[in-house]
Amino acid sequence: MTNRFARRRSGALGYLTPLLVVLAVWVYGPLVFTVVLSVLDWDGSGTPTFAGMDNFAELFARPEFPAALLHTVVLVACVLPFATVVPMSLAIMLWKQPGRASSVYRALLFLPVVLAPVATALAWQFVLNPLGGVLDETLGLLGLGPVDWLGDPATALPTIAVITAEKVIGLNVLLYGAALDGIDRQSLAAASLDGATEWQTTRHVVVPQLWPITGLLVGLCVVLAGQWAFTNVAVLTQGAPNGTTDNVYYRLYTYGFTFFDNGLASAAAVVLIVLLGLPLAIRALLRRRAGTVVS
Amino acid sequence: MITPRGPWRRAGRHGLLGLACFVLLFPVLWALSGSFKRPDDLFAADPLPSPVSLDNYQVAIEQFPLPRLLLNTLITAAGVTAGDLVIATLAAYALVRLRFRGSAALLATIVVALLIPAQTLIIPQFLLVARLHWLDSYPGLIMPQLGGCALAVLLLRQNIRAIPDELFAAAQLDGANSLRTLWHVVLPLLWPALGAVAILQFITTWNEYLWPMLAAPTPQHTTIQMGLTLFTNTEGSNPGPLLAAAMLATLPVVAVYLVAARRITAAFLHSGLR
Numbered sequence: 160m161t162n163r164f165a166r167r168r169s170g171a172l173g174y175l176t177p178l179l180v181v182l183a184v185w186v187y188g189p190l191v192f193t194v195v196l197s198v199l200d201w202d203g204s205g206t207p208t209f210a211g212m213d214n215f216a217e218l219f220a221r222p223e224f225p226a227a228l229l230h231t232v233v234l235v236a237c238v239l240p241f242a243t244v245v246p247m248s249l250a251i252m253l254w255k256q257p258g259r260a261s262s263v264y265r266a267l268l269f270l271p272v273v274l275a276p277v278a279t280a281l282a283w284q285f286v287l288n289p290l291g292g293v294l295d296e297t298l299g300l301l302g303l304g305p306v307d308w309l310g311d312p313a314t315a316l317p318t319i320a321v322i323t324a325e326k327v328i329g330l331n332v333l334l335y336g337a338a339l340d341g342i343d344r345q346s347l348a349a350a351s352l353d354g355a356t357e358w359q360t361t362r363h364v365v366v367p368q369l370w371p372i373t374g375l376l377v378g379l380c381v382v383l384a385g386q387w388a389f390t391n392v393a394v395l396t397q398g399a400p401n402g403t404t405d406n407v408y409y410r411l412y413t414y415g416f417t418f419f420d421n422g423l424a425s426a427a428a429v430v431l432i433v434l435l436g437l438p439l440a441i442r443a444l445l446r447r448r449a450g451t452v453v454s
Numbered sequence: 455m456i457t458p459r460g461p462w463r464r465a466g467r468h469g470l471l472g473l474a475c476f477v478l479l480f481p482v483l484w485a486l487s488g489s490f491k492r493p494d495d496l497f498a499a500d501p502l503p504s505p506v507s508l509d510n511y512q513v514a515i516e517q518f519p520l521p522r523l524l525l526n527t528l529i530t531a532a533g534v535t536a537g538d539l540v541i542a543t544l545a546a547y548a549l550v551r552l553r554f555r556g557s558a559a560l561l562a563t564i565v566v567a568l569l570i571p572a573q574t575l576i577i578p579q580f581l582l583v584a585r586l587h588w589l590d591s592y593p594g595l596i597m598p599q600l601g602g603c604a605l606a607v608l609l610l611r612q613n614i615r616a617i618p619d620e621l622f623a624a625a626q627l628d629g630a631n632s633l634r635t636l637w638h639v640v641l642p643l644l645w646p647a648l649g650a651v652a653i654l655q656f657i658t659t660w661n662e663y664l665w666p667m668l669a670a671p672t673p674q675h676t677t678i679q680m681g682l683t684l685f686t687n688t689e690g691s692n693p694g695p696l697l698a699a700a701m702l703a704t705l706p707v708v709a710v711y712l713v714a715a716r717r718i719t720a721a722f723l724h725s726g727l728r
Contacts, residue, residue, distance in 0.1 A: 181541055185598050255467065274708065277683060277703065293484055382571075
């Protein structure tokens with residue numbers, strides 16, 4: 160930049176102050192405070208006492224926390240296809256057929272993303288009701304069921320995952336669409352000149368160019384799937400049956416606002432942040448090392 | 455060259471896309487139809503209610519302060535949206551046009567803020583809001599949710615970056631300072647993006663469930679999503695009015711979305727996420 164110095168004196172701080180204040184007060188301040196709370200024994204009003212690692216010890220001594228961690232992993236695994244393969248296929252179909260119809264499809268697929276989560280959860284509850292709900296009634300006509308989708312420990316977690324996936328598909332169709340817009344059209348022309356069929360072109364030319372965005376969406380799904388499922392768990396199952404739909408995010412909330420145990424909830428938050436942050440930190444570190452090797 | 459299989463393939467695509475839309479939207483459509491059924495027909499197999507009945511809506515409105523809940527939600531969502539847009543526009547402009555030390559670090563800070571799970575921050579946020587005596591109040595509902603402005607910053611940053619350099623050079627030649635440039639060059643070009651981000655933010659805040667549940671637990675002061683859950687606890691055995699209330703809680707948002715659907719999807723399509 161030629162006028163770098165002229166720009167430096169332009170008072171960027173004034174423009175950034177509101178953002179910095181908001182992030183400090185409502186995001187990073189609370190983050191630090193969570194870490195502090197995790198080593199305290201404090202109910203929020205009395206005198207706090209230092210608890211060392213007691214909260215963490217208690218956390219892992221309780222059977223439900225490791226179980227919630229495991230269920231979070233299962234949930235992520237169940238949501239993952241709906242964050243990748245399904246929206247990728249839909250986005251490719253939309254991309255092959257540009258025009259009015261595809262923008263209508265796109266708008267309809269995105270609609271579940273904007274629907275109120277509490278309302279969609281209640282709508283699913285109505286459809287899945289084992290006593291006369293339309294899904295079990297339909298299955299009954301085929302001589303199947305009835306299945307108590309949200310009440311049976313075997314089906315409850317996959318059902319929560321499917322309800323959650325509804326919101327993920329529409330968003331990721333759009334993000335795949337953005338990636339497809341950037342695809343090198345020349346590579347497609349070259350492939351069809353070489354006599355590749357449409358399927359071969361899609362499989363060997365288009366899909367490989369979508370790997371970077373797929374990696375990003377997998378990462379987002381890992382980080383966010385539990386949060387996306389939060390409302391569904393809170394409204395539909397509260398972690399039941401037998402804690403099978405419980406996940407780390409819901410557990411955190413339960414420790415804090417049902418048990419009113421700030422220390423335990425904050426310790427769980429710290430564990431979660433470390434688990435989510437570790438891969439990011441490792442990646443940043445590897446990238447930095449790779450950078451020094453190159454330069 | 456059109457192969458003979460072309461039309462079939464095209465029909466197959468329409469079939470699959472239509473099926474996907476149907477599967478995704480079926481539960482809500484079925485619930486919408488159910489909300490207009492008479493209590494006795496609630497679980498009837500007819501896809502459309504016959505006869506159409508408004509009983510469920512009448513019960514829902516009588517049993518619960520729905521107008522008050524909707525008003526609270528509207529004020530909260532409007533407040534958060536307005537605050538976010540101001541904060542995000544100023545920050546995005548500085549990030550793109552002004553050079554300052556640590557801009558890369560700030561960008562990383564914003565992205566990380568987006569990824570920190572809300573559930574890990576609720577206890578300190580709650581303690582702070584309680585200490586400020588903001589529980590069950592609009593500031594208590596609005597202020598902490600401003601922390602979610604990171605996505606708006608990133609989306610607006612992409613859009614400001616797309617503004618050609620020549621326009622800024624011209625403004626500089628005219629002797630415009632950075633604030634005048636923001637007002638006269640950036641904002642006029644940013645309206646479409648601001649509109650999309652505003653609608654998205656409004657919808658997100660309207661739908662927010664976790665924070666209102668903590669910060670405003672009383673029926674008179676909370677938002678519609680939390681109100682719905684309170685309704686679930688009292689009317690759980692009576693699903694008809696509950697469905698009616700659920701539809702009232704989400705239909706305003708659907709209306710806003712349908713008006714601007716193309717603009718919103720375009721904002722993501724051109725978000726530069728490649």
